[in-house]
Amino acid sequence: MKIKKGDTVEVISGNDKGMRGTVHIVYPKKKRVVVSGVHLIKKHQRRTGDVRTQVGIIEREAPIHISNVALVCPHCDRPTRVGYRVMPDGTKSRVCRKCGEIID
Numbered sequence: 001m002k003i004k005k006g007d008t009v010e011v012i013s014g015n016d017k018g019m020r021g022t023v024h025i026v027y028p029k030k031k032r033v034v035v036s037g038v039h040l041i042k043k044h045q046r047r048t049g050d051v052r053t054q055v056g057i058i059e060r061e062a063p064i065h066i067s068n069v070a071l072v073c074p075h076c077d078r079p080t081r082v083g084y085r086v087m088p089d090g091t092k093s094r095v096c097r098k099c100g101e102i103i104d
């Protein structure tokens with residue numbers, strides 16, 4: 001997965017195009033991510049008997065496919081494709097394809 005929890009991403013297609021948010025859940029098998037404030041869906045929550053449950057229409061974030069988001073580079077602040085560079089110690093780092101800086 002090129003996108004990790006805590007990354008800032010920008011939506012590049014769909015109704016939420018242009019919105020940015022922080023990734024807070026990653027589903028690697030489904031190739032989906034949940035991004036704060038992005039792809040909100042209205043959900044009708046019924047009374048469950050648990051008084052702590054919020055009842056009525058609640059908004060929550062739904063997972064979005066990773067092909068619909070692009071990582072925002074922390075160096076150039078642009079949505080970018082991700083490349084990889086092998087570091088001298090053998091680990092792979094993600095690299096911004098636009099400015100060439102190492103992302104992490």
Ligand SMILES: [Zn+2]
Nearest residue numbers: 073076096099
């Ligand atoms: Zn960059």
